[in-house]
Amino acid sequence: MKTGLAIFLLLFCLTGCITNPSQPVSYYQLEAKSIAEEKRVELNHVLLVDKVQLIELFDQQALVQYQPENKVNIANFHFWAQPPSDMLSWNLVNALNATNKTTAIKSDKFYRNTQEHQRLVVEINEFAGHFEKGAVMSGTWYLYQYKERSYQLTQVQPFQFETTLEQDGFSALVTAHQKNFNQLTAQISLHL
């Protein structure tokens, strides 16, 4: 009898610990441009794209927002669907391929050819929401040319994009990020 009562009390207490989450978790993904299905692969104009490098604060799935008084908020309920470096890398490859100016390949995907090609390195220093500016994205990209068995730096381009939000909410923030990213790909493709 006593044992049964004790088990009941224990279960009762544990039940009290279990509550429904106070807020649902949301996941977001930047839109990847579709590649033309019949795109001709031209291996004589290859662009190797290195994995996009983000500083540690922004290279996490939680959405990051700059707050007043130099505070930074790392979201508890709003996440990217995948790590931003992976998401931006793949979207960058897709977007550059969609421009039909080059054949973009991720640099770690077994490209062994020694013929001349280009290589793109993108470093992102800011990739966050901002309490005033909306969405901000800044950094530098580097373009290398492979010649005589070594890479030669041919172009360095800093970038900084800011897009205000069209309405309140995280969806609007993700849309603003999307616009910034589109501006980046447009800028890179312009210099290829």
Place this chain on the structure above:
Amino acid sequence: MTTQADIEDKPKFSVIWIIPIIALLITGWMLYQHQANKGHTIFIKMTDADGIIAGKTEVRVKSVKVGLVESLKLELAQNAVVAKVRILQPYRDLLAEDSSFWVVKPRIDESGISGMNTLLSGVYIELSPGEANARSSIFTLMDEPALISSEVQGKRYQLVASDAEVLDVGSSIFFRNYKVGQVESAHFSVESLKMEYGIFIYSPYDTLITENAIFWISSGIDFKLSTEGVEVSTGSLAKMIKGGISVDYPPTMPSGTVALENKTYALHKNFAMALEQRFDHFDYYLIEFEQSIRGLRAGAPIEYRGMRIGTIEQVPATGVSDDRPLYFQQNNTSVPVLVKIEYGRIYEDAQLAQTYWSENIDKWISSGLRASLKSGNLLTGAVYIELDFYPSAEVVSSNKTAIYPVLPSVPSGITALSEQVTSLLNKLNGLPLETTVKELEGALQQHRLLAMEMNQLVESINNNKITDKIGGNLTSLKDTLSQLTSSLKQFEQTMTQYQKGSGVMDQLSNTLEELESLSNRLKPISKGLNEQPNMLIFNKESDADPLPRKNK
């Protein structure tokens, strides 16, 4: 009719008298009770009645009132004050003949501060009950409190000190720095010209006092300058202030059997002296030196090849032979030194050592045993005597004086050095140089023959085409090197599999990428745990994220 009255005899004792008799008996009983309850009157003689007030000063045992000072009377004839004290009836048995009384008043002495409570309450007389069967009514007030109560268990011993410093009554006795007793009495004996101490060792430490125990004054600081150098030793601060007596066993001796009570021990000046004096099994010997004995002091050691076997007793020896001092002897220019050969230093069983020494000393002297002066301390210039064998020493007779046996000596220093040089030269003279030169000449001839044989051997090696064999070995060495080169190439090929772009490296790269991805996925959990450590059990209670706002 006449009637005659009956006349009864008058009773001799009227009943009415019973009443006064009873009253008388009751009065007598009350007087007896009063007298009996008044207690026992004693008289305490004292030199000074400082602080004692008649009718107020109490007599106490263990702070319990057992009596009261009734009156004080000045006895000019005896130059004393006699206090009449009434001891309460129940405590009559405390008045044994050897009971002691002293005044308890504020005191500051080496044992600390005591009697402070009497500053307000006034002094009182403390009674320490004795153990004797006989009772007494006259006592003498002690100047100082009784050190050892009769109830304290322990044993009493006597110490006699001839040259140690004087200690006060109450000084502590330490066994390895732990207090085990104290000095009960101290007085200077006019007869023996020595200090005699009565000491009390508390039980159970009285079992530490054995036949082999040695006592010495522990003054706190001991400074010793000897042939072994300067030695300073200090005790604890309390011991430095209070001093005391230390008791212990000689380091290399067993403790022995427990000593009987009232045994008398010698109290030595310091530990070293205590160790020295226990070698009471010795013989005197005389050593005559034909050189300066500057630096030799009484108490310096006498050693045999570094092993101490005795002590210098007198420098120079003041013995008299033929009604003359030893160094007044005719035809004797030597300086005599009296030494003690202490057999306890030679062997634990002194008797056995003495027998061995006595049986062999003459033989040793005839074999060259001699005493010589050695420098013990260059700083102080102190010297000691060392015994050693000098086979080349002049043969001497073992006994020269009638007082003590003589140990012959050899000069040391420059004299000894010259003797050693002479001995060395004698040895050199004794060397068979001619024979050695001849043997050396023979050895050189043999060496020439050997060189010739070596030449012949080299020629025969050249003739036997040894170089061809070496050439063949070099060829095989070349083959081996080519095999080694082939192996190194294979190793290089193996290593290329691990270079960038190789399959292995690709697999490794993928694995690292997966690990990085996993690390990224764990970041929110890590953040949540950091903010709320119990989130794995309880629901996460995170604040709502700030809503991104459209810029106004």
